[in-house]
Amino acid sequence: MAPAGFLSKKRMEDFLKEIGKDALVHVPVLEGNVVVFRPYGQNQTINLERPANAPPKAVIFPQSDTFFTFRFIKDPQDPKKVSVEINPPSDFPEAIIFGCRPCDAKGFKIYDKVYIEANGPDPYYMGRREKTTIITLACPAPSAGCFCTALGGGPAEKDGSDILMTDVGEGFYLEPVTEKGDKLLKAQGVAQLIEDGAKYGQEATKRQKDTHDSVKKPFESINYRDLSRDLFDDDRFWEEMVSKCISCGACTYLCPTCYCFNITDEKTLEQGERLRSWDSCMFKHFTLEASGHNPRPTKFKRYKNRIGHKFLWYPEKYEEIIACCGCGRCIRYCPVSVDISEIVSNLRKTE
Amino acid sequence: MSIEALKETIGKVLKDVDVVIAYKEGFDALHSTPHFITSPEQIDKMIWNPLCVHNLTTYLPSMKNKKVGVVVKGCDSRTIIQFIQEGLIERGKVVVIGIPCKGVISVAKVLKAIDHKPIENISFSDNGDITITSEGEKKVLSLNDVSPDKCTTCQYPTPLIYDHLIGEEIKTEKPAESVYGDIREFEKLSLEERLKYWQGEFDRCIRCYACRNACPMCVCQDSCIAETRDPHWISQRLNLTEKFMFHMIHALHLAGRCVECGECERVCPMGIPVNKLKRKINLDMKELFDYEPGVKLDEKPPMFVFNVEEAKIKEHKI
Numbered sequence: 001m002a003p004a005g006f007l008s009k010k011r012m013e014d015f016l017k018e019i020g021k022d023a024l025v026h027v028p029v030l031e032g033n034v035v036v037f038r039p040y041g042q043n044q045t046i047n048l049e050r051p052a053n054a055p056p057k058a059v060i061f062p063q064s065d066t067f068f069t070f071r072f073i074k075d076p077q078d079p080k081k082v083s084v085e086i087n088p089p090s091d092f093p094e095a096i097i098f099g100c101r102p103c104d105a106k107g108f109k110i111y112d113k114v115y116i117e118a119n120g121p122d123p124y125y126m127g128r129r130e131k132t133t134i135i136t137l138a139c140p141a142p143s144a145g146c147f148c149t150a151l152g153g154g155p156a157e158k159d160g161s162d163i164l165m166t167d168v169g170e171g172f173y174l175e176p177v178t179e180k181g182d183k184l185l186k187a188q189g190v191a192q193l194i195e196d197g198a199k200y201g202q203e204a205t206k207r208q209k210d211t212h213d214s215v216k217k218p219f220e221s222i223n224y225r226d227l228s229r230d231l232f233d234d235d236r237f238w239e240e241m242v243s244k245c246i247s248c249g250a251c252t253y254l255c256p257t258c259y260c261f262n263i264t265d266e267k268t269l270e271q272g273e274r275l276r277s278w279d280s281c282m283f284k285h286f287t288l289e290a291s292g293h294n295p296r297p298t299k300f301k302r303y304k305n306r307i308g309h310k311f312l313w314y315p316e317k318y319e320e321i322i323a324c325c326g327c328g329r330c331i332r333y334c335p336v337s338v339d340i341s342e343i344v345s346n347l348r349k350t351e
Numbered sequence: 352m353s354i355e356a357l358k359e360t361i362g363k364v365l366k367d368v369d370v371v372i373a374y375k376e377g378f379d380a381l382h383s384t385p386h387f388i389t390s391p392e393q394i395d396k397m398i399w400n401p402l403c404v405h406n407l408t409t410y411l412p413s414m415k416n417k418k419v420g421v422v423v424k425g426c427d428s429r430t431i432i433q434f435i436q437e438g439l440i441e442r443g444k445v446v447v448i449g450i451p452c453k454g455v456i457s458v459a460k461v462l463k464a465i466d467h468k469p470i471e472n473i474s475f476s477d478n479g480d481i482t483i484t485s486e487g488e489k490k491v492l493s494l495n496d497v498s499p500d501k502c503t504t505c506q507y508p509t510p511l512i513y514d515h516l517i518g519e520e521i522k523t524e525k526p527a528e529s530v531y532g533d534i535r536e537f538e539k540l541s542l543e544e545r546l547k548y549w550q551g552e553f554d555r556c557i558r559c560y561a562c563r564n565a566c567p568m569c570v571c572q573d574s575c576i577a578e579t580r581d582p583h584w585i586s587q588r589l590n591l592t593e594k595f596m597f598h599m600i601h602a603l604h605l606a607g608r609c610v611e612c613g614e615c616e617r618v619c620p621m622g623i624p625v626n627k628l629k630r631k632i633n634l635d636m637k638e639l640f641d642y643e644p645g646v647k648l649d650e651k652p653p654m655f656v657f658n659v660e661e662a663k664i665k666e667h668k669i
């Protein structure tokens with residue numbers, strides 16, 4: 001692995017153009033009052049000051065993804081005979097996420113367990129995952145609702161990223177984390193733009209630590225066994241916690257670790273496509289069965305499931321890993337300020 | 352208005368209802384959160400200040416099996432009247448605690464004003480000044496500069512319907528013509544310019560339906576055309592056409608019904624000005640039918656009545 005480098009802010013645009021020669025680069029852009037990931041292009045204001053309103057999860061796990069398109073073809077000799085032509089999607093593009101945040105990068109690690117490791121690889125997820133390089137920015141400051149450190153992460157956590165950049169004033173301190181990241185930094189055109197980073201190491205460490213210490217910690221650490229099952233199964237607890245929930249999907253769609261989906265055939269008479277699209281466990285339809293029965297008819301049962309999935313069942317299944325990265329978006333953007341960190345705190349056993 | 356008077360009233364109301372919906376402190380200094388009070392010891396946690404932005408009446412249609420007390424500002428009170436006009440709540444099962452309001456904050460505007468820095472403390476003075484402590488430094492903002500647009504042209508600072516009024520009535524000094532000033536300005540743009548504007552805005556939509564679920568007048572909720580497969584009006588594909596379709600239907604279903612509380616716009620995590628569409632339609636409804644939603648108890652929304660002839664619609668005249 002190459003030693004850490006330094007990228008001057010004056011050369012950032014050159015860097016983006018250079019890495020954009022072989023890949024589609026997604027950057028956080030200011031639009032109005034919000035920050036969203038967009039393909040790098042002209043007339044954009046790149047914003048690295050605060051986390052994007054929505055994480056870049058759609059780069060690897062698109063909100064709607066075409067598994068294949070299909071077409072019904074009638075036999076001209078015998079119109080009753082209809083054959084189906086199926087066309088899989090073309091290859092996935094090389095992609096780079098620039099300005100990802102450590103929490104968002106950690107989210108992809110949560111997905112990897114489900115979509116690659118546990119059940120055999122999902123070709124759509126893995127196809128994009130393998131072709132995506134993640135350049136993460138160590139958070140310069142926590143945002144309202146952030147609580148990554150309580151979940152074992154941190155504003156300079158490297159796990160999940162290929163390169164970690166830290167803002168050190170006039171530029172970024174660049175640490176390669178994986179072979180993929182190392183390769184990108186060593187590529188000829190890119191290497192020319194990178195200076196030796198040795199003299200910025202100390203400043204980067206200091207800034208990383210300062211931010212780390214300023215992140216709110218609603219609890220010290222957490223293991224799924226710490227949660228009270230009695231309280232978890234008490235309906236009154238959920239009524240008290242989430243009476244205010246309005247059952248929208250903002251928390252799940254903004255969540256870097258939510259990965260539930262729906263599969264639908266969207267078709268006209270003669271052709272169509274099979275889509276995988278994000279679904280939200282906060283919606284009543286999520287568990288509506290064909291019989292009309294709904295095992296989670298109330299918002300209390302639905303919210304309980306959201307917590308159960310992230311803090312109990314996922315860790316039970318996958319090496320005790322909590323499926324929440326503490327990015328705080330579900331708190332920050334909840335229409336009624338439901339606070340997941342408060343709810344989890346309240347669920348912890350008191351003794 | 353004194354918070355003590357409000358707490359005392361809530362204490363009295365609570366004896367007669369299952370729950371009182373008010374506000375309490377949220378997860379940080381800038382956010383309040385709805386507070387469902389079911390026992391007297393919860394009353395002390397409630398707050399009242401310009402952070403109390405939510406329209407709490409939005410919960411009422413889904414709580415028909417309960418008797419509910421609810422705290423409302425002037426703007427929120429219009430929802431109650433609209434609910435009654437449309438038969439969506441039983442008046443006898445709702446106790447309205449009204450508070451005359453001098454304006455609330457827009458979280459988005461405050462964050463913009465302080466460059467999205469973390470907030471340690473916020474305090475309000477009677478003259479409309481807001482003092483914010485951020486990164487150890489104090490900054491003073493004026494409430495007028497960081498209020499949502501609805502406050503800057505507010506016509507109904509005092510609730511139009513209430514069982515208990517806490518504090519002195521406030522009369523508006525804002526001209527009635529100002530209410531749709533922004534819409535009239537926007538209408539001056541060409542059709543192409545407006546299309547381009549909305550395409551840019553709706554492109555950010557993530558279809559989380561926060562706008563729909565926060566809307567007190569969106570009563571279809573779980574039978575919404577946005578998600579039903581039968582009829583299959585909208586597909587799951589994430590493209591501009593589908594997003595447009597949802598937002599247009601959302602807006603049209605609120606024609607002459609939207610009480611302009613602005614919740615749809617406030618809650619949008621992607622900062623899309625969705626209330627603008629509804630207000631444009633409301634302006635048309637006002638000009639056509641001389642109707643303003645949620646203002647007079649004995650009115651009927653124009654889309655709820657059928658007249659063979661309409662004074663201002665020529666096409667209907669045979």
